[in-house]
Amino acid sequence: MNERQSLRGSAGDGPLAFTLIELLVVIAIIAILAALLLPSLAKAKEKSKGIACLNNMKQVSLATKMYVDDNQGKLMPLWRQPGNPSFETYVYDPATFIVQNAGGLFWEDALRLGGYAKNGKVFDCPSMTGLASKSVGGSISTNHTLGIGMSHPEYGRTVVVSDTNPNLVKESQVQKTSDSIIYADGGAVTVETAANLDADSWLPDLPYDAASMTVFGGGVSYFRVPSDGNFPTGDSRSLGRHAKRCNFGFFDGHAQSLKNSAAGYKFPRINDSALWARDHLSMSP
Numbered sequence: 001m002n003e004r005q006s007l008r009g010s011a012g013d014g015p016l017a018f019t020l021i022e023l024l025v026v027i028a029i030i031a032i033l034a035a036l037l038l039p040s041l042a043k044a045k046e047k048s049k050g051i052a053c054l055n056n057m058k059q060v061s062l063a064t065k066m067y068v069d070d071n072q073g074k075l076m077p078l079w080r081q082p083g084n085p086s087f088e089t090y091v092y093d094p095a096t097f098i099v100q101n102a103g104g105l106f107w108e109d110a111l112r113l114g115g116y117a118k119n120g121k122v123f124d125c126p127s128m129t130g131l132a133s134k135s136v137g138g139s140i141s142t143n144h145t146l147g148i149g150m151s152h153p154e155y156g157r158t159v160v161v162s163d164t165n166p167n168l169v170k171e172s173q174v175q176k177t178s179d180s181i182i183y184a185d186g187g188a189v190t191v192e193t194a195a196n197l198d199a200d201s202w203l204p205d206l207p208y209d210a211a212s213m214t215v216f217g218g219g220v221s222y223f224r225v226p227s228d229g230n231f232p233t234g235d236s237r238s239l240g241r242h243a244k245r246c247n248f249g250f251f252d253g254h255a256q257s258l259k260n261s262a263a264g265y266k267f268p269r270i271n272d273s274a275l276w277a278r279d280h281l282s283m284s285p
Helices: 003-008 020-070 107-113
Strands: 148-152 181-187 222-224 245-250 255-259
Touching (some): 020 245
Antiparallel strands (some): 148 181
């Protein structure tokens, strides 16, 4: 009996054994297949997260539409200080609130408390991995990643206690509800890319900025548009977070996955392509 036969055994000796070389070949093949499949699996996983985010965006947009219908065509503020006489009172509870800020009620909790979006997870982008514990603009949360932002100031207005007649956005002020963006994947972008008018080139900022002691690039409750004087800072904008595409929610309640540039930030507000503006449509025949 030769060496190979002694390693394998005969038919009557039970299961056949592999030689060391054969075993190494099998391991190498498995490693090669894994290397080929892992990128595809990662892309498939991210695509599923993008679809889940789009579904969340759709639910949030529809919840907002119902809120507007129930409130004389007026939109809720981006946030409002407690005690304003124009709104119902509420009791702040950091354990259940989406945004944990005792100084203001953000739009997410306005929808939740009103019964329009009871599941708090719909306000999170599934692609976000860290909690929004040090987010910008006061939209802080140790329970949620956030990441779905409201357009500021086109739609999201801020209301302080002294605002006896809050300047809230009305549905009648929107020229075409199906072509006007109210929500988007929101996060900070790098200073270098923020200067570029091409929104498809914007990149998320580093997760931590030591100078300001703030986490950037994470989930926030709003995104700035050109009508915001702080738009150039890039501290919160819409982002092509899902395979270079951004999920947008429109005022009529529908949601779409588009290139970030589809918002038309490089166009002035009275332009058919400026979907970021409420009154973007030109009146020419």
